Amino acid sequence: MRNILVTSALPYANGHLHLGHMLGYIQSDIWVRFQKMRGHECYYVCGSDTHGTPIMLKAQREGIKPERLVEEMAKSHIADFMDFEVEFDNYHSTHHPINQEFVEDIYLRLKENNLIAEKEIEQAFDPKAEMFLPDRFVTGTCPKCGAEDQYGDSCEVCSATYAPTDLINPVSVISGEAPIRKKSLHYFFKLSELETDLKQWIQSNNRLQPEVVNKLKEWFDSGLHDWDISRDAPYFGYKVPGTEDKYFYVWLDAPIGYLASFKDLCNGLGLDFDSFWSPHSDYELYHFIGKDIIYFHALFWPAVLKSANYRTPTSVFANGFLTINGKKMSKSRGTFISARTYLNHLNPEYLRYYFASKLTSHIDDIDVNLEDLCLKVNSDLVGKVVNIASRCAGFIHKKFEGQLSSRCMDDTLLNEFISAEEEIADLYEKREFAHAMRHIMQLADKANQFIDHHKPWQLAKQAGTEEQVQEICSLGINLFKILVTYLKPVLPVLADKSEVFLNMHQLNWKSVHETLLSHTINKFKPLMVRIEPEKVEAILEDTKKEHAKEAKRATTKKGTPSKSKKDNAKADTKQTSCTDIAPEISFDDFMKVDLRVVKIVDASHVENADKLLCLKLDLGNGVTKQVFAGIKSQYDPQALIGRSTVMVANLAPRKMRFGISEGMVLAAGDGDGPYILSPDEGAVAGMRVK
Numbered sequence: 001m002r003n004i005l006v007t008s009a010l011p012y013a014n015g016h017l018h019l020g021h022m023l024g025y026i027q028s029d030i031w032v033r034f035q036k037m038r039g040h041e042c043y044y045v046c047g048s049d050t051h052g053t054p055i056m057l058k059a060q061r062e063g064i065k066p067e068r069l070v071e072e073m074a075k076s077h078i079a080d081f082m083d084f085e086v087e088f089d090n091y092h093s094t095h096h097p098i099n100q101e102f103v104e105d106i107y108l109r110l111k112e113n114n115l116i117a118e119k120e121i122e123q124a125f126d127p128k129a130e131m132f133l134p135d136r137f138v139t140g141t142c143p144k145c146g147a148e149d150q151y152g153d154s155c156e157v158c159s160a161t162y163a164p165t166d167l168i169n170p171v172s173v174i175s176g177e178a179p180i181r182k183k184s185l186h187y188f189f190k191l192s193e194l195e196t197d198l199k200q201w202i203q204s205n206n207r208l209q210p211e212v213v214n215k216l217k218e219w220f221d222s223g224l225h226d227w228d229i230s231r232d233a234p235y236f237g238y239k240v241p242g243t244e245d246k247y248f249y250v251w252l253d254a255p256i257g258y259l260a261s262f263k264d265l266c267n268g269l270g271l272d273f274d275s276f277w278s279p280h281s282d283y284e285l286y287h288f289i290g291k292d293i294i295y296f297h298a299l300f301w302p303a304v305l306k307s308a309n310y311r312t313p314t315s316v317f318a319n320g321f322l323t324i325n326g327k328k329m330s331k332s333r334g335t336f337i338s339a340r341t342y343l344n345h346l347n348p349e350y351l352r353y354y355f356a357s358k359l360t361s362h363i364d365d366i367d368v369n370l371e372d373l374c375l376k377v378n379s380d381l382v383g384k385v386v387n388i389a390s391r392c393a394g395f396i397h398k399k400f401e402g403q404l405s406s407r408c409m410d411d412t413l414l415n416e417f418i419s420a421e422e423e424i425a426d427l428y429e430k431r432e433f434a435h436a437m438r439h440i441m442q443l444a445d446k447a448n449q450f451i452d453h454h455k456p457w458q459l460a461k462q463a464g465t466e467e468q469v470q471e472i473c474s475l476g477i478n479l480f481k482i483l484v485t486y487l488k489p490v491l492p493v494l495a496d497k498s499e500v501f502l503n504m505h506q507l508n509w510k511s512v513h514e515t516l517l518s519h520t521i522n523k524f525k526p527l528m529v530r531i532e533p534e535k536v537e538a539i540l541e542d543t544k545k546e547h548a549k550e551a552k553r554a555t556t557k558k559g560t561p562s563k564s565k566k567d568n569a570k571a572d573t574k575q576t577s578c579t580d581i582a583p584e585i586s587f588d589d590f591m592k593v594d595l596r597v598v599k600i601v602d603a604s605h606v607e608n609a610d611k612l613l614c615l616k617l618d619l620g621n622g623v624t625k626q627v628f629a630g631i632k633s634q635y636d637p638q639a640l641i642g643r644s645t646v647m648v649a650n651l652a653p654r655k656m657r658f659g660i661s662e663g664m665v666l667a668a669g670d671g672d673g674p675y676i677l678s679p680d681e682g683a684v685a686g687m688r689v690k
Contacts, residue, residue: 003283004042005276006032007258009293010049010094013070014058017080017339019351020322020329023366026355027319027431028288029086033489034428037509043271045261047092048074051237052250053134057174059236066236070095080339084348085492090268092261094253099260100238103253107229107241109308110189117188117226124152124164125182128175132184132232133164137174139623140167149623154295159215161225161295169653169660176602176616176624187230187240189252194303195224201302207315211291211363212298219299227300255301258287259310277310284314291318291363317431320365337543344542345535347528349491350377356490359433370536378530380437381494384444385487386527388451388480389501392473393524395456399466405474406518413450414475414515417443417482421512424486433490440486447479477502478516485511497527548684594650595666595689597679598625603637606658613637614658615665617647620686625649625662631674645676646689 008028011021028044035042050070059066070093078091093099110116124133135153142150143166147157152164164170165181172179202208202216228249230240235247259277266273276283289297294316302312322329329336342351354373357380358366396402408414420443427436454472459465481498485507488495495507503522504511601624602616611630618624627647646666653662667674679689 002035002040002042003276004035004040005262005283005285006035006042006044007261007285007287008044008046009287009289009297010047010254010257011077012052012054013048013050013073013077014055015073016076018329019324019337019339019342019368022080022084022086022339022351023322023355024288024290024319025081025086026084026352027359027433028317030352030356030433030489031288031428031431033087033492034425037488037507038425039508039510043089043262043265044087045090045092045258045265046088047090047094047257047261048077049250049254049257050093050095051235051248051253053131053137053231053235056234056236067095076340080343083343084339085352087492090261090265092257092264094257094260096260096264098263099253099257102256102259102263103238103248104241106256106304106308107248107252110304113307115190115193115307116229117190119186119188120183121186121228122165122181122183123232124170124172124179126172126175126177126179128177129172131174131234132182133172133174133179134231135164137172138164138167138170138179139173140170143168156292159218161219169662171624171626173622173624176618176626184232185246186228186232187246188226189229189300189304191227191300191303192224194307195220197306198224198299198303201306201312205315208298209318209361209363212294212316212318215294216298219295224299251296251300252304255297255304279306279309279311281311285311287313287316289316289318291320294318317361318363319359320363323365323367325369326367336547337539338546341539341542341546345539346531349493349528350381350531352490353377353381353437353487356433357437359431360435361431370539371533374531374533374536380441380444381491382528382530384441384448385480385483386494388444388447388476388483389498389527390524391451392456392476392480393501393521395460395469395473396477396521397523399460400470402520402522404477404516404519404521405467405471407471408478408515408517409468409471409475410450413446414478416446417479418512420486421509425509428489436486437490440483443479443486444483447476447483450479451476474516477521481507481516482512485509494527497525501525501527592650593648595646596649597644597683597685597687597689598647598649598665599685600640600643600645603635603640605632605637609658612658613640615640617645617663617665618685619647619649620684623686626660627663627665628656628658628661629665629667629676631665631667631676634674635676640676643676644679644683644685646679 006028008025011017032042032044048070055066055069059069062069074093081088124138126133136151138152139149141148142155142158142160143162144160145155145158147155150156152167152170154161170179202213229252230246231249233245233247237247237250238253240246240248262276263273265271275281276285287297297316305312324337350373354368354376357376396404420439424436424439427439451472456469456472459469481502484495484498488507499507501522501524502516503520596619598617598619600615601618604614606612606614606628611632612628613632613635615627615629616624617627648664651663653660666677668677
C-alpha cells in the first residue's frame with residue numbers, strides 16, 4: 001500500500017470559479033479517486049488562497065472587510081467543488097492561525113540559514129492611488145519580445161520573467177496612470193544559492209513532465225534571481241516578524257497553505273504529519289497545478305521546502321489552459337462560463353467525462369467544444385455504457401425476477417474485459433485519462449456488439465430460449481459492472497447509482513474480478529439522460545446575460561454620464577455627407593482593423609494642445625490604453641468619464657510631443673466638430689465591433 005498526499009492549487013478568493021478552474025481540480029480528483037479505489041492511503045487537501053492586494057481592493061470596493069469577502073467566496077467555491085464531485089479530505093484557508101504559524105516559522109528558518117537578504121529596491125508606485133503596485137497591477141509591453149498588454153511579472157507570449165519596472169510604457173491597472181518609481185526596503189529569499197539543490201531535485205525526479213523540465217532548464221540558463229517575499233502596506237496578509245509595514249508576499253504563504261491544510265487534517269484524524277513532510281519521508285507528495293504557476297511550484301517551492309528542512313515534492317503535474325468552442329475564455333463573447341452557470345443546466349459528470357476524454361500527461365491546452373460535448377456524452381455514456389444495462393435489465397426483471405444466471409456463457413469475452421484492468425490502471429496512474437477512456441469505450445462497443453449479435457429481444461419471443469436470454473443479459477450486466485468500475489474515478493455518481501441497481505457494495509478496483517452469478521439485481525432506473533442541444537444554448541445565453549448585467553451594474557455604480565440635450569439636438573439635425581467616400585478597399589484590408597468597445601475611465605486636457613484631450617480607455621480584462629483625441633472643441637473631459645465608445649485597438653502606437661497615443665477613438669463629424677460614437681448599453685468593454 002502506498003502513502004500519498006495530493007494537493008491542488010489553492011483557488012484565489014477574489015472571484016467565483018469558472019470552467020477553466022475546474023479542469024485542474026477534476027483532473028486531480030480523478031487521480032485521487034483512482035488511488036483510493038486501488039486501496040492506497042491517499043489524502044487530498046486544498047483551501048482558499050486569501051491574501052494579497054487584489055482581495056484587499058475588491059473588499060474596499062464592496063465596502064466589506066477582506067475577512068468577510070474570503071469567507072463568502074470560500075463558501076461559493078466549496079459549493080461548486082461539491083456539486084462537481086471534487087472530494088477533498090480537507091479544505092482549509094491561508095488566513096488561519098495554523099498557516100500563519102507555518103509561514104512565520106519557515107521565514108525564521110530561512111533567516112537562520114542566512115537565506116534572507118534585505119535590499120532597498122525601486123518599485124512601481126501609483127501616485128494617484130498612493131500605493132506600491134503588485135506585479136499583476138502593472139501592464140505594459142514585454143521588454144523581451146515586445147508583446148503588448150503583458151503583466152508586470154511575466155510575459156504570456158514568450159514566458160520571460162521580469163520586474164514591473166522593466167515593462168515598456170507601464171500603466172497602473174488601478175488608476176490608469178503611468179506609475180512612478182519609488183524606493184522601499186524589501187526582504188529577499190536567496191533562490192540563487194539553491195541552484196545546485198534544485199538541479200539535483202530535478203535530475204532525481206523521473207516523474208516531472210518533459211515540458212516542465214525544459215522550462216526549468218530555460219530559467220536556469222537565464223540565471224536564477226533572488227525572490228522578493230515581502231510587500232509594502234497597505235496589504236492584506238501576515239506581517240513580516242519584526243516589521244510594522246512589511247507583509248509576506250501571497251506567493252510565499254499560498255503554497256505553505258498545503259502544509260497548514262494537511263496539518264489541520266492530521267489534527268482531526270490523528271495522522272502523523274511528519275511521516276509525510278519530514279525531509280527523509282518515503283511517502284509520496286504530488287502538486288496538481290495550472291501551467292501558469294510552474295515557476296512558483298517547481299522553483300521557489302522546492303527551494304523553500306529544502307531550506308526549511310521539509311521534504312520536496314515527489315512531482316509537480318501541470319495542466320494546460322481551457323478554451324471554449326476554440327476561443328479563449330471571454331466575458332464579452334459569452335465563453336467565460338462560470339462553474340455555477342454550467343451546473344444550473346447540465347449534469348457535472350458530463351463535463352468530468354469530457355475533460356477525462358481530453359486529458360493526457362502532457363501540458364496541452366484543452367478546448368471544450370459544446371457541440372462535441374453533447375455528441376460524446378450522448379454517444380459514449382448514454383448510447384454505449386448505460387445502454388448496456390438498460391437493454392439487459394428489463395429482460396432479467398420481467399422473466400427472471402431480477403436474478404442473474406448461475407453461469408457465464410462466454411468466458412473469453414468476460415476475461416477480455418477483466419484482463420484490461422492492468423492496462424487501464426496503468427493509464428490512470430500515468431494520468432493518460434484520454435487513452436483510458438478510449439480503451440473503456442472500445443470495450444463498451446464490444447459489449448453492445450455481443451448483445452446485438454445474440455438479439456435477446458428476438459429470442460425472448462421464442463419458446464424454450466429462456467435460459468439463453470438470461471445468460472446473454474446476465475453477461476451484459478456483468479460487462480456493464482466492469483465498465484462502471486473502470487469509469488468510477490471519473491463518474492462517481494453514475495457508479496453510486498449503478499451500485500444500487502446492481503445491488504452491490506461499493507465498487508473498488510478489485511470488483512473487476514468479481515463476477516455476479518445467481519445474484520439478484522434491483523429494478524433498473526435511468527442512470528443518465530441525453531443532453532438536449534437547448535441545454536447548451538441556455539448555458540451560453542445565461543453567460544452572456546450575466547456578463548451584460550455585470551457590466552451594467554458596474555456602469556450604474558460609477559454613474560455614467562448621459563449625453564447632454566445639446567449633443568442630442570446636434571445629432572438629430574446634422575446630416576452625413578456621402579459625396580466624399582474614400583476609395584474602395586478589399587475585405588481583407590478592412591479585416592485588419594480591430595475595432596473594440598471601450599470605456600473611458602479618465603479624460604483630461606492636454607497642456608499646450610488646442611484640440612486634444614487625453615483619454616484613458618478600458619478594453620476589459622484589466623487592459624487600458626492611452627489615446628490623444630482631437631475632440632476638445634465638443635467635450636468637457638469630466639462629462640466623458642464612464643462613457644463607452646469605440647476605438648481602433650490594433651493601431652501602432654504613435655509618439656507625440658505630449659506622450660504616446662496607443663490608438664484612435666471613432667468619431668463622426670461634418671465640419672462643425674467631431675462626435676464620438678456611443679454603442680448601445682448592452683455592449684461592454686472589450687467587445688469587437690463586427
